[in-house]
Structure formats: structure tokens, C-alpha cells
Amino acid sequence: MSETRVKFYRGTHGMGIVISVTYDSDRIIFDFGAPFTPLAQVYDGIVRQRETNRVKDAVLLGRIPEVGGVFARRNLQDLSLESYEDSPYHTAIFICHLHLDHMSEIDKVHPAIPVYIHEDGLKLQKTLEEIGWEKHYRDYSAFRHHETIEVGRIKVTPFFSDHPCPGSSGFLIETPDSVICYSGDIRFHGTQAEKAWKEIEEVSRKKIDLLIVDSTTTSPSEFLRDEALEQQYRIPGRDYLPGSLRVQDIYDGIEEQLKDFAGLGVVNCYPRDVRMLAELKQLAENIDRTMVFEPAYACILYKCLGIKSAVIWPDNDETHPYHEKLKREFPEVTAEQIVSHPENYLLQNSYRNILSLIDLDGLQGRYYHLLGEPLVEGMKEYGIMQNMIARLGWQFRSFINLYSFSHAYPNHLAELIRVINAKTVVAVHSKHPENLNPVNSEQFFPREGCQYVLKDGRLSESGK
Secondary structure (H helix, E strand, C coil): CCCEEEEEEECCCCCCCEEEEEECCEEEEECCCCCCCCCCCCCCCCCCCCCCCHHHHHHHCCCCCCCCCCCCHHHHCCCCCCCCCCCCCEEEEECCCCCHHHHCCHHHCCCCCCEEEEHHHHHHHHHHHHCCCCCCCCCCEEECCCCCEEECCEEEEEEECCCCCCCCEEEEEECCCCEEEECCCCCCCCCCHHHHHHHHHHHCCCCCCEEEEECHHHCHHHCCCCHHHHHHHCCCCCCCCCCCCCHHHHHHHHHHHHHCCCCEEEEEECCCCHHHHHHHHHHHHHCCCEEEECHHHHHHHHHHHCCCCEECCCCCCCCCHHHHHHHHHCCECCHHHHHHCHHHEEEECCHHHHHHHHHHCCCCEEEEEEECCCCCECEHHHHHHHHHHHHHCCEEECCCCHHHHCCCCHHHHHHHHHHHCCCEEEEECCCCHHHCCCCCCEECCCCCCCEEEEECCEEEECCC
16 A cells, blocks of 8 residues: 655654655655764864775764665665665655755765756855865756656655755655645744745645654753743744844944954855855945955855955965956955054954954954854864954953854744644754644654654554
8 A cells, every 4th residue: 555654764753854655666855964962072173084984984983873775775885774776766866055064974865866956056056166175976856946856656746945055945745645835944034024924825836744853952051032932933934033133233233343443353154055145245245344254255255156256375285277267356354454544454263264364463453253163162172262352351251152043933833833833743853852833733743764654644654
């Protein structure tokens, strides 16, 4: 008997999503990333990855779950896991966006399995390979929002989610007997929140059986709110919780602080969040400053969005072919120019080039840590960054918790669930899924590694 089956390999109690939907021998998997554990990460920049043992090491270290039928037989070595060559499944993988907890392990997948990324995300992936931040292990297939891809009898229609990483998407998945919505990382406090709500309203026109929803901010430690707001925490609505920041509030705050400031503004942002790079450049223009990027960031912004910017060249021994184009076609700003007129610039600086700031010693400065690396307070590198800024005598400002920035606030989650009106909802990407407010849906708590049958909007163990 044909039936829709859902298996939650990972993501029901933290980050690193890997979930499959199967109908007969057709299977889709959405996302293929490692857990986000920066304080316990084996590959810390010092430990080198073993090339011929990439798959085996990743499985044994728990970076990827034991998914059968996606790895080449030769790469499994002595692991007792079904290989791609022995699998009965017709499989395709869909990546919601290029943050590492959603796609870091995709290089281990057999190259014959199609891996779909939004066309804007694919531009970013190719750029990261060009600048040497990613290795080219495989090719990818591009999708566009609202264009349906068929994997046998399973239909997948991507839709827009308001997230700063290019091509970020949720997925509407239709099998012959069920309809599933996977939100991907979604938020409604970004600069395109209205578009995100319209997408959700459009998705809700389908009769959704199962909603799998990003619930990161249901973990109290990962959402900044006042204890006095606990009673409002469970009130559905599209209004913002008092004290909650919109992304535009962050930009407005920086503008206000730098508008009449005679010193230098410095931002540390995440290079994969390309929309933020463009928005920071616009912010600088709004207050008559020139936005200055390091070469890799300038290349990413240009390749992904076609936006040229000023470049500052760090004093290091890195040389790449793409540098030649930047040197020919992009305006250069030197440390000497910044020292002469710091009020004219907003400078992007990454942790890897933090020593470049020594050239700017003696200036007044305001440093904004906007979710760049190091990502989490408590990491050794985070302390080094703070100490460096303190030595310079600059003000240090971190606007918002890492997790809240890219994920929907709790009241927005409740409103999303109300609008989708699914029979069943499963919280993923959260350490405390029990805190989700399901509003008008029945919440289900799946066990990782267990396969479930989806029938009439209800999940039950398949026993297979």
C-alpha cells in the first residue's frame, strides 16, 4: 500500500536539519547540515579534515546522521549503512539556505543525487568556491520560488522566507495523499517581512496536513525578552513584542549613532548574509559615509547582487585570481585615508583580519558586532575580539542575540501556525520544542531516527 512517510533524522532538539519525505520509492530530503556546536566543534580551524575519510569521520563524529542510500559505497568503508548504489530510492535533496547548519555536509552526498539550491544561493555557493572558502566537491541544480520540481510522484514548490542569506526558502511538499509545509529558517522582523507574510498566506491556500516549522526562538536562552513579557509570549499576533527589535531598528540605531559621530564606524557581519552587506552599504550612503569591504566580502556582494563597493586591502599574504579584477575595477580605500577622515567611512572588518584595526589606533571608534564570526559569546575568539576593541578604546555593541536575528519571534510563530492551519505541527531547530504555541494545530513530538506514516494529517510510527 502506498503511503507518505516522514523521518526526522535530525533537528527536533537543536540545529542541523535532516528530514526525509518518502512516497513508494521516491524520496526527498530537506537540508543536510551539521549541528551548531561552536563550543564543542572538532573542526575548529586547527584540526584538519581527512579527505578520504570525510564521510566515515562525519558519521562517527555525529556531524551527519546515518542516512541510508545517499553515500557512495567506497566512502562508507566499513560502516554498516546502505550505500547509494544499493538503495531502492529515487532521491533528491533540497537546501533551504546556505547557512552551515543546513548544508555543511552536502559535500559527502553521492554526486549522482541531485541537490537543489535557489539560483541566488547557487551564486553564493559558486562565489565561496571561487574565493577559496569552499571546495568544489559537486555540482548543484538551481530552483526558483514558486516553480514546482517533481521527484517521481512527490512535488516540491519552494517559496520565499525573509532571511538574509540569498535564496532562502521554505518548501511546499505534495505527495498523492498529503501536503506538507517546511518553513525553512523564516522570520517576520526583517526588511522584507510583508513579502514573507504574503508568501505564507499563499501557502495557506493549500490544505496543509503537516507543518514543520523553525522554532528556534522557543528556547528562552535564544530569544531576548523581558521576564515581564511571559504572559504576552503566548499571544498570537503580528505585532512585535515590546523590546523586540526589527532588523530595520538595528540599522536605524547605527545610523543615529554614527550620523554626527566624528569617529569611525566598524561592522563585523556574516559573509553568507549577503542581503545585510547590501543593506549596510545603503546605511552608509544614508549618512554620507563610504562603505568599505575586505576583498572577499566585496567579491561576494558583487557576484551575488551586482553591487560594487570600495575595498580595503589587508596586510597579509593572501592572493587569489579574483583579486586582479577587484584591483582593476573597484575603488581602493587605504588605512591612511581612513585615519585622515574617519567620519567619512563605515568599515567592514572580519575576525581573521582584526589586526588590521591596529592601523586605526588613536581614532574614536564604534564597533558593531552584527552576527559576524566569532558567532557566540563564550568562544575564546569572542573574548579576543572584545579585548582588541577595548585596547583600541572603542565602544563595542552587539545589537541582538544570534538566534533571534534570523528566526521568527514567538508571537510571529503563533501567527504563522494560525494562518497555515495545519492539522499537525512539528517544531524543529529548537532546544525546547515544548515551548511552541501550536494555537490551532496539534503538536507532535517525533523521535529522531524514527519513521512515521502521515495519514489524514496525523503521524504514526510505521514500524518499518
